[in-house]
Amino acid sequence: MGAVLTGTVTALPATAAAVVAHAAGDLRIEDIPVPAPKPDEAVIEVAFGGICGSDLHYWLHGAAGESVLKAPMILGHEIVGTVLLAAGDGSGPAAGSRVAVHPATPGPGAAPYPEDRPNLSPGCTYLGSAARFPHTDGAFSRYAALPARMLRTLPAGLELRTAALVEPASVAWHAVSRAGDVTGKTALVIGSGPIGALAVAVLKRAGARRIVAVDMHTRPLEIASAVGADEVLKGDDAASIEAVAADIVIESSGSHHGLASAIKGAVRGGKVVMVGLLPSGPQPVLISLAITRELELLGSFRFNDEIDDVIDALADGSLLVDPVVTHTFALDNALEAFDVARNAAVSGKVLLDFAPEAKG
Numbered sequence: 522m523g524a525v526l527t528g529t530v531t532a533l534p535a536t537a538a539a540v541v542a543h544a545a546g547d548l549r550i551e552d553i554p555v556p557a558p559k560p561d562e563a564v565i566e567v568a569f570g571g572i573c574g575s576d577l578h579y580w581l582h583g584a585a586g587e588s589v590l591k592a593p594m595i596l597g598h599e600i601v602g603t604v605l606l607a608a609g610d611g612s613g614p615a616a617g618s619r620v621a622v623h624p625a626t627p628g629p630g631a632a633p634y635p636e637d638r639p640n641l642s643p644g645c646t647y648l649g650s651a652a653r654f655p656h657t658d659g660a661f662s663r664y665a666a667l668p669a670r671m672l673r674t675l676p677a678g679l680e681l682r683t684a685a686l687v688e689p690a691s692v693a694w695h696a697v698s699r700a701g702d703v704t705g706k707t708a709l710v711i712g713s714g715p716i717g718a719l720a721v722a723v724l725k726r727a728g729a730r731r732i733v734a735v736d737m738h739t740r741p742l743e744i745a746s747a748v749g750a751d752e753v754l755k756g757d758d759a760a761s762i763e764a765v766a767a768d769i770v771i772e773s774s775g776s777h778h779g780l781a782s783a784i785k786g787a788v789r790g791g792k793v794v795m796v797g798l799l800p801s802g803p804q805p806v807l808i809s810l811a812i813t814r815e816l817e818l819l820g821s822f823r824f825n826d827e828i829d830d831v832i833d834a835l836a837d838g839s840l841l842v843d844p845v846v847t848h849t850f851a852l853d854n855a856l857e858a859f860d861v862a863r864n865a866a867v868s869g870k871v872l873l874d875f876a877p878e879a880k881g
Contacts, residue, residue: 533564533605539662540855540873542576543593545583550855553595558666563613564606565620565665565672567875569685569849571599572862574714574775574798576649576659580859587801588652597661598624598648599688601681602875604672605664613669619679620672621687622660623828624648640695640823647823663852663875673828676836682849683835685872686719686842690831693719695824696796697727700769704728709767709786710750712774712797713741715870718748718845720771720796725749726840733765735782738866740847747844762786773797777804789814796821846870 536552543549558564576596578585600622607616614620628644635641646652648667649659660667675684693716697703708729710717713736724732725748733752734745742753754761756779763785772783775797783793784807793816811818834840847869850858855873862871 533664537663538852539595540597540852541593541595542579542583542590544590545581548580548856548859550852553662555664556666558606558609560610561608561612561669562666563604563608563669563672565600565602565622565660565667566605567600567602567660567663567665568681569601570597570661570873570875571685571689571715572859572871572873573599573689574716577859577863579649579651581863585651586798588650590651590656591654592656594649594651594656595658595661596649597659597873598622598650599685600624600648600660600665601675601684601687602665608669610669613672614674618672619675619681619684621675621684621828621832622648622667623671623673624659624688625823626657626668626671638825640825661855661873663877673832675832679832679836682846682872683843684832686845686870687828687831687835689715689870690719690723690835690840690842691824691828692716692796692821693723694827694831696720696771696773696794696821697723698827699794699819699821700771700792703769705730706768707731707765707788708733709762709765709770709783710734710745711756711770711772711779711783711786712736712776713745713750713753714773714865715845716796717741717771717773718744718869719842720773721745721750722748722841722845724769724771726834729769733767735762735786736865740867741865741869744844744847744869748841756782759785767791770794771796775799777806780804781807784811784814784816787814787816790816792817792819794819794821844869846872848872849874851876
């Protein structure tokens, strides 16, 4: 059942279907109560949601890095939709506005961090994250009550399906920005899944002279080429990767093997940006090589206000992302969607379509 207009008031249904992770290997589509919004929250009618690597980790392993699932949690933070009910306190976009979502809520904590980098705030929460308990539910549901400050109004003409990539493209934009000015430089991207492919697109827009993308599978390399890679290499071609001698390397595979390739593929004095999240605990790293080549190893975690730049770049057509989306599934078929998304050999970004009439 959808929302019903009653005079000037929109009556929400009591429940709506949502994608909920209960434990490792236990993913369910189940009805949840539609929450009444707080005064500073708007109710969003969700249009599309992108399945992220962290969503897959909660499903497959019951954890994403250090964040361990301790109770059922609604997944999803790559969200776009339409404001159904504006925030009662008058903040945020008006009803009818098409919006993307910045899923972070910076928060205080005991550990210090740079004030201009709220993504590093120790108390930061994120939609669909088990980093803290009680967990922060995500928004893979037909209706979501979200703080108005999270919402970014989309320009006219920017399709919601394209805008569904705003959040992961912001992660890629932040990673590329960590490397500084890339104009005229050679860039190497290790791991050409959705974040890697989006990093290729951002590097292309930013003026990189030569972009080389690496992956173990053919399909991700095809996507990387479609969004701007000049060359592609298989991940087991160690000699060719090392010969790239890249000024900037974006490591987005999230494996120690990928990090080793990134270090070997960087030019002496180059920069390696690590955006792929490796498993928790000690990892084997070629530190001696990084030292003797005076490489700069830079972490990259989520993003800040880059989301506004990404929206502008998508709206003016300067950031090409559409080839990254390879599959779209109706909410009723979310379990199949997750199964496809886990297979990097056949899929890029997989979207859930939350429209009631969506099929397939």
